[in-house]
Amino acid sequence: MRVVQFNEFGGIGALRLEDAAAPSPGVGEILVRVMAVGLNFFDTLMLRDKYQFSPKLPFSPGGEIAGVIEALGEGVTGLEVGQRVAAFIGGNGCRELIVTDATNAVPIPDGVSDEAAAGIIITHGTALHAFKDRADLKAGESVAVLGAAGGAGVAAVELAKLMGARVIAVASSEEKLAFAKSHGADEGIDYNEADLKQTLKDLTKPNGVDVVYDCVGGDAAEPSLRATAWEGRYLVIGFASGKIPRIPLNLVLLKGCEIVGVFWTSFAAREPDKHRANTAQLFAWVRDGKLKPHIHATFPLEETAKALSLIEDRKVTGKVIVNPQS
Numbered sequence: 001m002r003v004v005q006f007n008e009f010g011g012i013g014a015l016r017l018e019d020a021a022a023p024s025p026g027v028g029e030i031l032v033r034v035m036a037v038g039l040n041f042f043d044t045l046m047l048r049d050k051y052q053f054s055p056k057l058p059f060s061p062g063g064e065i066a067g068v069i070e071a072l073g074e075g076v077t078g079l080e081v082g083q084r085v086a087a088f089i090g091g092n093g094c095r096e097l098i099v100t101d102a103t104n105a106v107p108i109p110d111g112v113s114d115e116a117a118a119g120i121i122i123t124h125g126t127a128l129h130a131f132k133d134r135a136d137l138k139a140g141e142s143v144a145v146l147g148a149a150g151g152a153g154v155a156a157v158e159l160a161k162l163m164g165a166r167v168i169a170v171a172s173s174e175e176k177l178a179f180a181k182s183h184g185a186d187e188g189i190d191y192n193e194a195d196l197k198q199t200l201k202d203l204t205k206p207n208g209v210d211v212v213y214d215c216v217g218g219d220a221a222e223p224s225l226r227a228t229a230w231e232g233r234y235l236v237i238g239f240a241s242g243k244i245p246r247i248p249l250n251l252v253l254l255k256g257c258e259i260v261g262v263f264w265t266s267f268a269a270r271e272p273d274k275h276r277a278n279t280a281q282l283f284a285w286v287r288d289g290k291l292k293p294h295i296h297a298t299f300p301l302e303e304t305a306k307a308l309s310l311i312e313d314r315k316v317t318g319k320v321i322v323n324p325q326s
Helices: 041-046 114-120 123-134 151-162 174-182 196-203 218-226 250-255 264-270 272-287 301-312
Strands: 002-006 015-019 029-039 064-072 084-088 097-101 105-107 142-146 166-171 187-190 209-214 228-236 258-261 295-300 319-323
Touching: 002 301, 015 301, 029 084, 029 114, 029 301, 041 301, 064 097, 064 114, 084 114, 084 272, 105 272, 114 123, 114 272, 114 295, 114 319, 123 151, 123 209, 123 228, 123 264, 123 272, 142 151, 142 218, 151 166, 151 174, 151 209, 166 174, 166 196, 174 187, 187 196, 196 218, 209 218, 218 228, 218 250, 228 250, 264 272, 295 301, 301 319
Parallel strands: 142 166, 142 209, 166 187, 209 228, 228 258, 295 319
Antiparallel strands: 002 015, 029 064, 029 097, 029 319, 064 084, 084 105
């Protein structure tokens, strides 16, 4: 089978299209023919060994996949050969065939494409876990999304709006803000042009922002925290800016607010039943037309490096998908 992988930590340039032996499922595992792979910003960090953990080499990008079950390992029940499933696998997705634990698989309902299924597990799954499980978001509350036009940000915009929040998109250009608004944001702030803290406060008078969704970090963090409401929740998703901010903890005391860590990958591993239920909920919303994930572009397997370059260069709005079968 064909696989795109890297054998050293050298950034996107280290990726190679290679042949590998086709795997076979073991006890409790399934073999999946991969039809779509969702790429994320953390894939670019793994290529440089700058993620939270170091992958064992050789390794492939792609932590979420959709495909068709080719074979069942011993002891697998509740799934069938030929069934369409999606799964969070953590990595090694950019290949034609993959083996994963059967417990990772979530059936894809009719009416949901492979691209949509593979494109929402991580970004929308993170947003749903953040808003529902960590922030206890209520309809009518205000949500500020930092980096609102990227894959993670637009997912948060869509989910917050679907859950009944008033959504304020924060991004680096009017073009990106327009994109976020087309996906549900009520208002937008260009942090290159506006005073972020004051503008957030003005838009959420008299209380301040109820929930901040921060997948950027860097210089936008502290002013956003300063604009939160009493008992607000500041959700720490990631650090796409490359800078981990240092926060004055007296702000947390004065506002009676919470800084809440959202480590979705650990949640999925520690609470698999809740993770699968959240994923099934996302698929149901897509099937019912309530959620329409934006696919920026789809690439064949041999163009995985090109796809990741778009993400690394911040040229993506929405999701980038790789199709290993094309």
